[in-house]
Amino acid sequence: MPDMPEIPEKLANTLDALSMVPDRSERIQLLIDIAGKFQDVAPEVATRPFPEESRVPACESEAFVWARPRPDGLLDFHFAVENPQGISAKAMAVILKDNLSGQPLDQVAAVPQDVVYQVFGKELSMGKSMGLMSMVGMVAALAKRAQEPRTSRT
Amino acid sequence: MSEIESRGYSRPDALVSTDWVADHLNDPAVRLVESNEDPLLYPSGHIPGAVEVDWTRDLNDPLRRDYLGREGFQSLMRRIGVQPDTTIVLYGDKNNWWATYALWVFRLFGHENAKIMDGGRIKWVKEGRTMTTDVPTYSESNYQARERDDKKIRAFRDEVLKHLDSKGSLIDVRSPDEYTGKKLHMPEYPNEGALRGGHIPGAANIPWARAVNPDDGTFKTAEELRGLYEGEAKLKKDDDVIVYCRIGERSSHTWFVLTHLLGYPKVRNYDGSWTEWGNLVGVPIER
Numbered sequence: 001m002p003d004m005p006e007i008p009e010k011l012a013n014t015l016d017a018l019s020m021v022p023d024r025s026e027r028i029q030l031l032i033d034i035a036g037k038f039q040d041v042a043p044e045v046a047t048r049p050f051p052e053e054s055r056v057p058a059c060e061s062e063a064f065v066w067a068r069p070r071p072d073g074l075l076d077f078h079f080a081v082e083n084p085q086g087i088s089a090k091a092m093a094v095i096l097k098d099n100l101s102g103q104p105l106d107q108v109a110a111v112p113q114d115v116v117y118q119v120f121g122k123e124l125s126m127g128k129s130m131g132l133m134s135m136v137g138m139v140a141a142l143a144k145r146a147q148e149p150r151t152s153r154t
Numbered sequence: 155m156s157e158i159e160s161r162g163y164s165r166p167d168a169l170v171s172t173d174w175v176a177d178h179l180n181d182p183a184v185r186l187v188e189s190n191e192d193p194l195l196y197p198s199g200h201i202p203g204a205v206e207v208d209w210t211r212d213l214n215d216p217l218r219r220d221y222l223g224r225e226g227f228q229s230l231m232r233r234i235g236v237q238p239d240t241t242i243v244l245y246g247d248k249n250n251w252w253a254t255y256a257l258w259v260f261r262l263f264g265h266e267n268a269k270i271m272d273g274g275r276i277k278w279v280k281e282g283r284t285m286t287t288d289v290p291t292y293s294e295s296n297y298q299a300r301e302r303d304d305k306k307i308r309a310f311r312d313e314v315l316k317h318l319d320s321k322g323s324l325i326d327v328r329s330p331d332e333y334t335g336k337k338l339h340m341p342e343y344p345n346e347g348a349l350r351g352g353h354i355p356g357a358a359n360i361p362w363a364r365a366v367n368p369d370d371g372t373f374k375t376a377e378e379l380r381g382l383y384e385g386e387a388k389l390k391k392d393d394d395v396i397v398y399c400r401i402g403e404r405s406s407h408t409w410f411v412l413t414h415l416l417g418y419p420k421v422r423n424y425d426g427s428w429t430e431w432g433n434l435v436g437v438p439i440e441r
Contacts, residue, residue: 127400
């Protein structure tokens, strides 16, 4: 049985850095600062109304995600968050975009959904957890799909 | 007559407008409380003077699946400087979903003087009103809490089973996909935390958010609400009603609507909800 790929080093470093901030208030402030860096999907990638296939399932912040291939065959990820109160979704989008774009596809596909708890801590509602985990799951699913031979895609 | 009074609610004083809140920002008899699902929202900005009540840290028992006890509630009220006669005004994200949840928990301890800011956080923000990141501190009060009373507005699973036997009314406030059980089977995405999908037999499905106007998050008029709950769900005002969702938070919103806006005298929230019912062995399920 082959070894499971590790998560991308860049994401691992970010998670390490977050783990160095155990104080809840400080971590929340850090995540708010990260959310402030959120940039809406560029119009050359997608324009409103966004297609339903790009919608993150179970995300009440109405997040959308797109993957665009780069010349090196890797993917860049782009996000939109339609709920103006979706600040956690924006923070998660920034972390996923900055740390998973251009990373090896097998590693992106292997990112577990529970990294959400390493980012936000465990004091999340089930609904909020599901939405954020679905963002991770959709990015991983897009990476997995990009690795499949073209003929097997439908 | 205020705009809220003109909507025909049984208890219009259960709501206050954003204008009312703006006029009472410095009123020592009023305590603003923000309660959100998203833990980043309050620290990113809130109404001046508002304190945060976090549903996970402040309202739940840290170990058991239950709410805090008398001492925990008393310390919470003391920490946020509330006296028994303080008017608590709750507001929050998700059209006040979490604010009504906090209000329901406050009611378990008999704190009656609590209201909801109509439209919640998003309405205040959209109106361009002042926000701050300053976290206020208030002198600790000497609040004396009562014991929690679960009998009147909270339902447990055995009571739900008896309710089924007596053909009592049930409202499932989840989304239609959760109600039909479809949502349990989405590949590659997390499930609902329940082994079985569907709903409690006989429950009508009125998703909680249908009680609010989507454009500004305010509650619909009494006539519109009656159209939902009496027209579609066939409730009658004197019915014994149990509401539920996944863990009892969305259904506390519907509990608030039925109890305070429509004046239903017998409404209980089954906070075990689908995460309990969908995992119980042998209970009836309908799809």
